Amino acid sequence: MFLFVGLGNPTPNSENNRHNIGFKIIDAINSKFKLSKQKPKFKGLLTTGNINEKKVYAIKPLTFMNNSGICIRELIEYFKIQAENIIVFHDDLDIDFGKIKTKFGGSSAGHNGIESIDKFIGKDYSRVRIGIGKPNDKIAVSDYVLKDFDDDEKQQLETLKNNITENLAILIDKKLDLFSSTVNNK
Template sequence: MSCSKFKIIAGLGNPGKGYAQTRHNIGFLVVEALASKSHLTIDKTRFESHYVKGRIKDQDVFIIKPLTYMNLSGFSIHRFASYYKVGIEDIIIVHDDMDLAFGKIKIVKSRGHGGHNGVRSILEVFGKKDCIRIRVGVGHPGSGKDVTGHVLGGFSPDEIKILDHCIDTASDACLYVLENGVTSAMNLFNTKS
C-alpha cells in the first residue's frame, strides 16, 4: 500500500561524457526523456544525484540520476528516499537489462536483482525488493563474450535505429505506472513484442 507523499523515478547509469551513449546508461536516457515529456529539466544536484521535482500525472515526483556510478546507485537513492520519506514501494527504477532483447521493455515488481549490480546495490541498501523496475533490453553479447564491454559499449547502428522508440516506450511505461498502477502497466507493456 502506497503511503509516501512523493514518488521517485530513478534512472541508472554512470556519470560523465565517456559513458553517456552506452547501453549501461539507458536508464539515464529514459528518465531524461521522461523529464522532457513532462516539461521538466533535470538540473539540480542533491544527495549525489542530478534531479528535478515536478508534478506528473497528479503526483509529486522526483526524477533522479544517481552520480555514484552504477554499482553504488543504492546509496544516493536511499539518501533521497530517507530524506523525503519515500518508501521503496514508491520507487521506480529504470535500468538496462541484458536478459532482454534490445528495445524490449519489461516491468517487474518485488523481484531480485537478476545479476544487475546497480539493482543489487539498491536492494541491499534498502534491505527490501519492493520497488518497481522498468527493465530496458540491451541484448546479450553471447556466451563467452565480454559482458562488461557490451554494457559499457556504444550502441550499434541497428540499435541506434530503434533507440529513440525504445526510450520513448520506456518513458511511456513510467508515466503509465504513475497513472494506472504497476499491475495494469505490466499487463500492457509486458505483452508487447
C-alpha cells in the same frame, strides 16, 4: 510522491553505453514532462515536477552503477518517499534489445546497480528492465554493457523512450503488466 531512478555511470565517455539506458529514460521523462532543471543533490542529478497530478522526483545517481543505493537512500529518507513508490529503470542482458519487462521486488539477477539499491533500501520497489540483448560474439559481458549503442540501436532506443514516456501514467498507477504489454506492443 514517486521517485524515478535511472541507472548508469556519470562519466562523459559512458553517455551512450548500453549500461546507461536508465539515464536516457530519465532524460526522456524530464524532457517530455518538463520537469525542473537538473540539480546536483543527494549524490545525483535531481529533477522534480508533477505527472498526472502526482509529485515526482527523477534522479540519475552520480555514485556510479555499483553504488546507486547510496544516492537513493539519502533521497528517500529526506523526502520520506515510500519504497513501493520507487521505479528504477535499468539495462537487462536477458531481454531482447528494445523490449521491457517490469517487476516488483525480487532478485537482482546479478545486476550490480540493483544489488546496491537492495542493500540500502530493500527490495520492495518496482523495476523496468530494459533489454539490451546479449553479445553475439565472444565479447565479455562487462565490455558489452560498456559499449556504445550502434546506429540501428539508437533509432530503436528513440522509439522505446517515446513509448515509455507516452505510457508513464500506467506505470504510476502501478499497473506493471499493462505497462509492459502496452510498451512492447507499440
